[in-house]
Structures are given as C-alpha cells and as structure tokens.
Amino acid sequence: MTSIDPTARVEDGAVIGEGTTIGPYCVVGRDVVIGANCKLIAHAHVMGHTTVGDGCTVYPFASLGGAPQDLSYRGEPTRLQIGAGCTIREGVTMNVGTVKGGGLTRVGERGFFMNNSHVGHDCIVGNDVIFATSATLGGHCEIGDFVYIGGLSAVHQFARVGPQVMIGGVCGVRGDIIPYGLVNGQYARLEGLNIIGMKRRKFTRERLAAVRSFYQKLFEAPGVFSERLSTVQPLAASDPAIAEILQFIEAGKQRSLCLPSGRNAED
Known part of the structure; x- marks a missing residue:
C-alpha cells in the first residue's frame, strides 16, 4: 500500500509505485516516476524528469533531478534515471543531463551513496558502486560497476573510471583509471591493482597472478609506455580482465591515463 504523509507535496502527474512511502515534507515533481517499495524518509526533493527504480531509499535533504550545473542549460526536459535498490543518504545531489551531453544522467542498481556525494550531469554510473562522504563527479564521467570512491574525492569531468576500481580518500582524479x-x-596516481576487490569477485590465484604480471609489464617495466603497450597486446587472449584493461585504454579520448607516480606516457 502506498503511503504519502499529509505534509508531503506530490504534484499532479507524478507516478508513485505500489508500496512506496513518501515521508514528511518531501516534494515530488509532476514529471517524476518513483518505483515500487521505495522509501523517501523525510524532506527529500525529487524533481525534473526523474525516474527512481524499485526498492530505493532516499534520506532527508537529498536533491534528485535538479538542473545541471552547466551554463549552457536552458531548461530542456533532460533526464535522470536511478536504478533499483539504491541507498541515497542525506544531502546527496544528482542532476539531470544536458542536451549536448545526450540528455541523460544514468545511475545503476544497488548503489550506496553516502552523505553529500554528488553525481553531475550526463554521468553514467554502473551497478553496485559505493560513493563515500562527499565523493563528487564532474559532468560526463563514466563510472564502472563495483567502483568505490573514497570520502572527499573528486573525479574530473569527462574522466572514465573502469569497473572494480578503488579510489582512496581526498583524491583529485584527473585522468582515466584502468579497470581493477x-x-x-x-592528485590520484595508480598504485597497483585492487586485489581485495578482485578476490571478492572470485578471481582465482592463477588469474590474479596473470593480471599482476601483465600490470608489471605495462606499468613498471622500463621503456616508453606506447612500446610497452604494444608488447603486452598479445596477452589479451590470456585473460578477460587483461582484455578489458587493454580495451579501456584503447577507448580513451578525453582524458589522459592515470599512471603510477613518477611515470608518464613518454617514459
């Protein structure tokens, strides 16, 4: 049974799913669709063309679907899409997209967004992510599945973060981060592989050894990076994770690659 507190304001046109609870002083706009069995605890504001998936919990003072923080925005009906099972804590902000960025900000399923974290316009965020307190994405970022972003860390606009990446606290991420x-x-630098995360995803000892060996050849061996990259290309056939990393590097366009401290693309 849907429950709407008498102090909440749900505008005509909003769609509220079965079993959803809208708590005290929440505001839900007319173009919002909220799925089944969600819970807006209190004082949450969901606006714009926003869709919230089933089973999400939104805590007080979260603001979802607000206008993008982009000077080119002129009120176009762009969208925010949030997947099922997300936990959105106090003060979280997620903005709709922009026309020039494709018009959609998309957040995957089962994300855990701690207080005051931010998803900027036109970002694409994967499933099962964790954003710690005040983790922030600039516009147009791409974040893979199972990514952890530490507290007070910020990702530069247009940066890509591959799946299963772990970003420490108080980091400024200016470049693309390879999967794992x-x-x-x-200023974030690559320190190695997220071995703990890989073990949680059931990587065998043999697979870990293979990916570690690849990493050492690509990032720690002497010589020019482009030459090392060419040398390790045949290893793509040896493990899907290696192939994924190489494909990620090849697809880079906007930002440079995040490398270990003291290394650059020309060393």
Whole structure:
C-alpha cells in the first residue's frame, strides 16, 4: 500500500509505485516516476524528469533531478534515471543531463551513496558502486560497476573510471583509471591493482597472478609506455580482465591515463 504523509507535496502527474512511502515534507515533481517499495524518509526533493527504480531509499535533504550545473542549460526536459535498490543518504545531489551531453544522467542498481556525494550531469554510473562522504563527479564521467570512491574525492569531468576500481580518500582524479586499478594521493596516481576487490569477485590465484604480471609489464617495466603497450597486446587472449584493461585504454579520448607516480606516457 502506498503511503504519502499529509505534509508531503506530490504534484499532479507524478507516478508513485505500489508500496512506496513518501515521508514528511518531501516534494515530488509532476514529471517524476518513483518505483515500487521505495522509501523517501523525510524532506527529500525529487524533481525534473526523474525516474527512481524499485526498492530505493532516499534520506532527508537529498536533491534528485535538479538542473545541471552547466551554463549552457536552458531548461530542456533532460533526464535522470536511478536504478533499483539504491541507498541515497542525506544531502546527496544528482542532476539531470544536458542536451549536448545526450540528455541523460544514468545511475545503476544497488548503489550506496553516502552523505553529500554528488553525481553531475550526463554521468553514467554502473551497478553496485559505493560513493563515500562527499565523493563528487564532474559532468560526463563514466563510472564502472563495483567502483568505490573514497570520502572527499573528486573525479574530473569527462574522466572514465573502469569497473572494480578503488579510489582512496581526498583524491583529485584527473585522468582515466584502468579497470581493477587502485589509486591514491592528492592528485590520484595508480598504485597497483585492487586485489581485495578482485578476490571478492572470485578471481582465482592463477588469474590474479596473470593480471599482476601483465600490470608489471605495462606499468613498471622500463621503456616508453606506447612500446610497452604494444608488447603486452598479445596477452589479451590470456585473460578477460587483461582484455578489458587493454580495451579501456584503447577507448580513451578525453582524458589522459592515470599512471603510477613518477611515470608518464613518454617514459
């Protein structure tokens, strides 16, 4: 049974799913669709052309579907789509997209967004992510599945973060981070592989050894990066994770690659 607190304001046109609870002083706009069995605890604001998937919980003072923080925006009916099973804690903000960015900000399923984290316009966020307190995405970022972003860390607009990446706290991410990468530092640098995360995804000892060996050849061996990259290309056939990393590097366009400290693309 749907329950709407008498102090909440749900505009005509909004669609509220079966079993959803809209708590005290929430505001839901006319173009919003909220799925079944969601819970807006109190004081949440969902606006714009926003869709919230089934089973999400939204805590007080979250603001979902607000206008993009982009000077080119002129009120176009762009969208925010949030997948099922997300937990959105206090003060989280997620903005709709922009026309020039494709018109859609998309957040996957089962995400856990801690207080004051932010998803900027036109971002594509995968499934099962964790954003710690005040983790922030600039516009047009791409975040893979099972990514962890540490507290007070910020990802530069147009940056890509591959799946199963772990970003430490208080990091400024200015470049693309390879799948399975572990980064840290004031300006994030690649420190190795997210071995703990890979073990949680059931990587065998043999697979871990193969990916580690590939990583060492690509990022730690002497010589020019482009030459090392060419040398390791045949290893793509040896493990799907290696192939995924190489495909990610090849697809890079907007931002440079995040590399280990003291290394650059010309070393």
